[in-house]
Amino acid sequence: MRCPGSLPTRSFLRHGAAALGLALGAASLWAAGTISPENTPDPLVPGFQFPEGAATLSGWITDMIRGEPLPAAVSAAERLHAHGWGLWTALTLETGQVYEGQRLRVFETWLTPEDLTTASGLRSVADANEIPRRRAPLRSFAQLNAAGAGSFSAEAVTPRVVGFVKFDPVAADHILRQDLLSRATLDTLLRRGAPQIPAFPAAALVVKPVFQVIKRSDLIGGRYSALQVWPGPPETPRALPPAQWPDVVWLDLLDGGSGGGAVDSLGATDGSTRTDETTYPVSRLIHYRLSAADAAVLDSDKPGTGAQPGDLAVLVAMHVTTREIARWTWQTFWWTPEPETPLAPSSSAIASLRPQQLRGAARNYAMALAYTMQVPDQPQVRGNNSGAAVYAYNPWIEARFAPADLPDSIPGLDPLGRPAANNHGVQSNCLSCHAQANYNPDHLDTAPRFTGARYVDLADPKFNGTLQVEFLWTIARHAR
Numbered sequence: 001m002r003c004p005g006s007l008p009t010r011s012f013l014r015h016g017a018a019a020l021g022l023a024l025g026a027a028s029l030w031a032a033g034t035i036s037p038e039n040t041p042d043p044l045v046p047g048f049q050f051p052e053g054a055a056t057l058s059g060w061i062t063d064m065i066r067g068e069p070l071p072a073a074v075s076a077a078e079r080l081h082a083h084g085w086g087l088w089t090a091l092t093l094e095t096g097q098v099y100e101g102q103r104l105r106v107f108e109t110w111l112t113p114e115d116l117t118t119a120s121g122l123r124s125v126a127d128a129n130e131i132p133r134r135r136a137p138l139r140s141f142a143q144l145n146a147a148g149a150g151s152f153s154a155e156a157v158t159p160r161v162v163g164f165v166k167f168d169p170v171a172a173d174h175i176l177r178q179d180l181l182s183r184a185t186l187d188t189l190l191r192r193g194a195p196q197i198p199a200f201p202a203a204a205l206v207v208k209p210v211f212q213v214i215k216r217s218d219l220i221g222g223r224y225s226a227l228q229v230w231p232g233p234p235e236t237p238r239a240l241p242p243a244q245w246p247d248v249v250w251l252d253l254l255d256g257g258s259g260g261g262a263v264d265s266l267g268a269t270d271g272s273t274r275t276d277e278t279t280y281p282v283s284r285l286i287h288y289r290l291s292a293a294d295a296a297v298l299d300s301d302k303p304g305t306g307a308q309p310g311d312l313a314v315l316v317a318m319h320v321t322t323r324e325i326a327r328w329t330w331q332t333f334w335w336t337p338e339p340e341t342p343l344a345p346s347s348s349a350i351a352s353l354r355p356q357q358l359r360g361a362a363r364n365y366a367m368a369l370a371y372t373m374q375v376p377d378q379p380q381v382r383g384n385n386s387g388a389a390v391y392a393y394n395p396w397i398e399a400r401f402a403p404a405d406l407p408d409s410i411p412g413l414d415p416l417g418r419p420a421a422n423n424h425g426v427q428s429n430c431l432s433c434h435a436q437a438n439y440n441p442d443h444l445d446t447a448p449r450f451t452g453a454r455y456v457d458l459a460d461p462k463f464n465g466t467l468q469v470e471f472l473w474t475i476a477r478h479a480r
């Protein structure tokens with residue numbers, strides 16, 4: 001258990017539940033609390049398949065960044081972005097599973113690091129169908145990041161932005177069978193001289209969803225709540241946490257509002273500046289109602305939240321990665337009031353590639369992706385930092401990072417080829433920072449740390465004495 005004296009944790013609930021289940025028989029009340037991890041479904045998007053062949057994806061990447069001949073480059077870029085949208089369509093589909101009266105989407109059925117640690121008792125993903133499991137508790141990011149070496153100093157300041165990491169059944173099964181969230185395993189691999197953990201299968205998929213909690217007690221007029229909206233990248237790079245975004249939109253829990261891209265730049269906290277045009281039905285966002293247990297766990301994790309049953313968790317952002325290629329594919333999504341014309345780091349061109357099959361709330365999200373660190377791309381080892389950087393970040397997650405949060409940044413070029421420090425979150429690249437991921441039990445101060453956009457040499461001597469964790473920081477930071 002995480003925290004003695006707090007409310008029942010999930011592991012207590014699980015073991016307590018298992019005992020109860022035995023005592024009460026199969027038809028016990030816990031049957032309703034079992035969530036089965038769903039395989040990533042085929043969303044029937046023409047041209048999309050998962051996993052896509054590594055050679056096919058690599059071919060698109062090469063064509064896209066070569067830049068010439070132009071038609072080939074454009075169509076390759078379109079195919080890569082269409083691939084990102086296909087993943088999003090698949091993992092946000094609703095499943096047949098209903099939990100506490102609410103239908104679960106595919107990613108909601110997946111397993112968290114806590115579900116996969118040795119202590120959980122799971123040995124393979126099949127076991128997860130047998131063991132009662134609650135909805136994953138929302139965790140504060142300060143807490144998520146406190147788990148390992150290096151932390152994001154700015155993360156504690158944004159209230160009510162909470163989330164978790166989830167592994168699809170393929171990734172989860174690999175972690176369980178190889179026991180990768182165990183320090184004993186990682187230590188053994190490191191001591192025996194393994195450079196990295198065993199590679200994940202191509203269909204492995206990992207997500208990091210981020211929610212904002214809307215408290216019913218804070219609603220204006222019993223129905224409206226303000227939500228910050230990303231204003232686009234600052235002209236001069238700087239840390240831009242959500243608390244400093246000037247504009248809001250109003251979400252209506254009774255599903256009114258005619259919002260079609262308009263934002264409220266005054267955002268009076270009493271709601272007096274709200275108009276019908278700056279009001280959006282909450283059904284435009286992926287969301288769920290907190291149960292009593294969800295609220296209790298959140299409150300014990302983040303005292304002072306004051307979460308109550310019936311409060312809403314709305315999905316504001318999600319990171320997605322897949323092992324289809326050796327350096328993984330990286331794409332990120334965030335809610336936008338203008339899904340046809342989202343701001344950078346997304347674009348109208350990217351939005352125009354959303355497939356028809358992407359419907360409902362999930363269609364109102366913007367996407368950015370990073371399948372390379374630079375243009376032109378560099379070899380995986382012994383390349384250099386000479387190319388123009390690719391920036392891809394999530395406004396809700398990385399925009400807040402200042403240079404102190406990204407200590408291994410090195411200066412290079414911005415995406416337009418101009419000299420840039422590339423040391424802010426708005427100048428970051430998923431792949432650059434995740435390429436640095438390593439397990440460092442000896443606390444070597446040479447070990448790679450967080451970075452902004454740059455080339456990372458996967459054979460850099462700085463990895464010596466550490467274990468590379470297949471680009472997944474969670475393995476290094478959540479192993480127990």
Ligand code: HEC
Pocket residue numbers: 144145165166206207208319320321330331332370392393394398406428429430431433434450451452471472473474475477
């Ligand atoms: C500055 C470093 C950094 C950048 C940039 C970054 N991440 Fe991460 N990411 C992390 C850390 C650290 C974690 C570990 C989980 C946690 O503590 O929140 C993580 C977790 C994740 C996870 C869960 C699996 C894992 O690796 O542990 C996914 C998926 C993910 N990030 C995707 C992305 C995507 C997509 C982007 C780009 C849009 C991105 N990340 C940018 C540091 C970074």
